Amino acid sequence: MAKLIKLDKDVTIQIKDKSEEYLTPDFVYIPFPPKKEDLKKEVHIKKASMLYQDVYSPVSGTLKSVEKNILSNGEEVNCLVFLNDFQEKREKTYATRKKINNLSKQDIIEGIYNTKIKEKLLQDGLVTFLISGIDDEPYIENEAFLQREHTKSIADTIDALLNVYPKSRAYIALKNTDNKTIMAYQNVLGMYKNVEIKLVEDLFLIGKEPFLKKYLHMKDHDVYLKASEVYEIYLNLKKRIPILEKYITISGNGTTNPMVVKTKLGVKVLDIFKKFYPEDLGDCAFYANGMMQGTVLDLNRLIVTRDLDGIIIMKKVKRVAKKCIKCGKCISICPFHSNPLLAYKLGMQVKCMHCGLCTYICPSYIPLYQYLRGDKRE
Numbered sequence: 315m316a317k318l319i320k321l322d323k324d325v326t327i328q329i330k331d332k333s334e335e336y337l338t339p340d341f342v343y344i345p346f347p348p349k350k351e352d353l354k355k356e357v358h359i360k361k362a363s364m365l366y367q368d369v370y371s372p373v374s375g376t377l378k379s380v381e382k383n384i385l386s387n388g389e390e391v392n393c394l395v396f397l398n399d400f401q402e403k404r405e406k407t408y409a410t411r412k413k414i415n416n417l418s419k420q421d422i423i424e425g426i427y428n429t430k431i432k433e434k435l436l437q438d439g440l441v442t443f444l445i446s447g448i449d450d451e452p453y454i455e456n457e458a459f460l461q462r463e464h465t466k467s468i469a470d471t472i473d474a475l476l477n478v479y480p481k482s483r484a485y486i487a488l489k490n491t492d493n494k495t496i497m498a499y500q501n502v503l504g505m506y507k508n509v510e511i512k513l514v515e516d517l518f519l520i521g522k523e524p525f526l527k528k529y530l531h532m533k534d535h536d537v538y539l540k541a542s543e544v545y546e547i548y549l550n551l552k553k554r555i556p557i558l559e560k561y562i563t564i565s566g567n568g569t570t571n572p573m574v575v576k577t578k579l580g581v582k583v584l585d586i587f588k589k590f591y592p593e594d595l596g597d598c599a600f601y602a603n604g605m606m607q608g609t610v611l612d613l614n615r616l617i618v619t620r621d622l623d624g625i626i627i628m629k630k631v632k633r634v635a636k637k638c639i640k641c642g643k644c645i646s647i648c649p650f651h652s653n654p655l656l657a658y659k660l661g662m663q664v665k666c667m668h669c670g671l672c673t674y675i676c677p678s679y680i681p682l683y684q685y686l687r688g689d690k691r692e
């Protein structure tokens with residue numbers, strides 16, 4: 315694996331300290347798998363009712379129609395359109411648990427809604443947990459905000475997990491530049507045995523599982539969770555609800571008001587913009603999920619799903635691609651040492667995690683990313 319690098323960032327882009335909320339949308343739009351058109355119009359659904367595997371209704375309301383919208387990767391999908399009745403009525407209501415550190419392993423596994431998270435916890439014996447509290451895209455700070463606003467809940471959940479895996483340990487990885495989150499943990503972690511903070515350098519991609527494990531000399535079978543997944547476990551076990559909301563970051567040099575917004579899943583990004591950015595954002599490009607790993611998209615039909623982390627609004631800069639000077643920088647910077655020129659020149663498939671580093675480093679401004687991903691990045 316290649317050596318990770320520190321990116322040049324625009325330090326004038328500063329996200330305001332407190333997150334905003336957009337939790338009362340009139341409509342939510344839930345993507346559904348192609349052949350799953352068994353829900354009929356005017357069906358009434360309760361909040362948190364399961365629509366299909368790992369997907370739950372974020373509101374109570376009525377199914378009104380089906381319409382096409384787009385996901386963060388640009389894919390067009392059919393969505394169920396629900397009119398919110400603002401009653402917030404739930405299918406089944408379980409009492410919130412007073413505490414979660416007395417749960418058995420079976421209680422924990424059964425209480426988790428998300429299949430992928432559940433599978434990670436099926437190990438027996440000694441477990442080392444690696445919790446990544448790192449945002450891996452410049453100008454996106456969801457993990458940092460979530461940890462600062464829910465530090466105790468995250469620590470309680472880690473403690474509950476350690477109780478059912480005797481003699482286990484947990485490490486929370488944070489960037490050594492993220493002072494606010496480090497301080498938030500320092501204020502609570504004294505109470506928790508076997509939970510330790512590991513500081514890492516501010517390198518691009520360092521929060522991703524293989525890179526973080528390598529950097530911290532951890533083993534492949536150690537259990538990796540994002541801080542947001544730990545908080546999801548907390549909601550499942552303590553509040554007994556699936557994840558229905560998430561943080562997204564809206565920032566970039568095209569706005570004077572960068573922020574993190576807590577919103578319902580299924581909301582249209584345009585509705586969030588109408589509330590917080592009613593002004594004309596001028597001649598900007600909107601990068602869903604960031605400038606490095608994301609895609610330039612039209613916001614009109616983009617919806618908030620679990621994998622949308624944010625929108626980076628950037629003033630458009632006209633860069634004309636020049637001839638390749640065969641410097642080889644794109645190959646040497648690639649985490650896999652893949653040759654993106656094979657995709658660019660010959661349309662070949664190369665091993666690629668769509669990190670955007672080859673485009674970032676190219677002195678000739680060649681949009682390699684566009685060829686690797688097939689999107690319309692400018």
Ligand code: SF4
Binds near residue numbers: 648650652666670
């Ligand atoms: S986008 Fe793909 S080819 Fe380019 S550096 Fe990243 S992994 Fe390598």
Ligand code: SF4
Binds near residue numbers: 637641643675
């Ligand atoms: S970094 Fe750009 S100019 Fe250099 S070899 Fe790769 S494509 Fe060509």
